[in-house]
Amino acid sequence: MTVAGEPVRVRLSVNGRAEVGLAEPRTTLAEFLREELGLTGTHVGCEQGVCGACTVVVDGAAVRGCLMFAVQADGRAVETVEGLAAEGGMHPLQRAFWDAQALQCGFCTPGLLMTALVALRERPEWTREALRERLSGNLCRCTGYSTVLDAVLAAGRAGAGDGGDDGSAGAGAPASGEAGPR
């Protein structure tokens, strides 16, 4: 039992690193990542599960960071956009977004990247139509989605979803141009 509103300790893994922080029960996972752990790559948009900007990966599944309380992530393995470029260079998926100009303002981009990462881990080859529906939970008000689809399809062809979170994503794949070291 906790007292209402009182912060509790949350231990979890974020991008492979053990982290611990304090969170009121009502603190969402997205807020916890941003404000307690300083990982501001995860963006908070609608805060009611509609826009997808806060999408992060929890135990391998892409989820809404605003519809999960930080206390619920206790003991879980979380991946955020910061984990993609952990070693400095861009992840092949990020590179594909860059190459295809799949962003303008960039607000939705972290969420789209994490959704797309999981989609490509599920299977690298997508039809444009199926991918459009697969990514339909992430709103983008700039691109009209066309270049996002171009980017994710290209990243899939380049093997960007391979390897999950074991650090081998994209390794050895003839990625689009200058794939990062990851």
Add this chain to the structure above:
Amino acid sequence: MKPAPFEYVRADTVPEALAALGGADDARVLAGGQSLVPIMALRLATPEVLVDVSRAPELREHRSDGGVLTVGAGVTDRELELDAGVRAAHPLLVRTLSLIAHPEIRARGTLCGSLAHADPAAELPALLLATDGEVEVAGDAGRRRVPAAEFVTGPFTTALADGEMVVAAHLPLPGPGSGWAVDEIARRPGDYALAGVVCGVELDGAGRCAGARVALFGVAATPVRAHGAERVLDGAVPDDAALDAAAAAAFDGVDVIGDEVHASAGYRRRAGAALVRRALTAAVRAAGEGA
């Protein structure tokens, strides 16, 4: 942070959860939270206590046994959707799940949570109604099973009493010789349905309809059986004329929700009838192929 402050209790067993639910005036069960957390963010719900049951081992199980799929209250939609056994045993459920929101929501959302939330536009309560499923409820007095037709009593309202919680759903598996379909009309994939239907038909050896089940969602205050359509089909050869007549009768006696921002009542009736026609056609075809 948008939700009002609350106390968080993680329950690892059903008795623990019941104790926590009974210990506060306004305690709510938290499973996937994909419906509850948004309404908390909007402060439409301000529970004092959230009882998180999502990790209780006994609620994390699902199994097919004796023609019934039992799904614990901690099982997510996505787990069911991706499970090879569920895909083989209950393809109608898998198709229904695919209509719910987006994979990111289904990764957390639970089947039992959708039943307990009882959104009139939700797919799963209608599936349970169409297939004569049951909701298993636990409370201080023990466990009881509530038939689908008695579980949802109004919009966002169920037969759950204070201090009770859903522990499992029991979904009868569609039998051989029957064909089923689910369909809905939504503005975009993942949106709430403006009208939806789950239907099944059973054909006898002579190709007559030995029983039809039609449940509508998104059109009334609760999921509702389309008895008008079922009566037309019972005993009939389900040809084009019979299916036309069934669709035309689908909204007989249905108290359609009034005009609102997403759709007019007339739209729901007309589009809903067309949807019923389409789904019945698919169900009859599936029954014929399975026979």
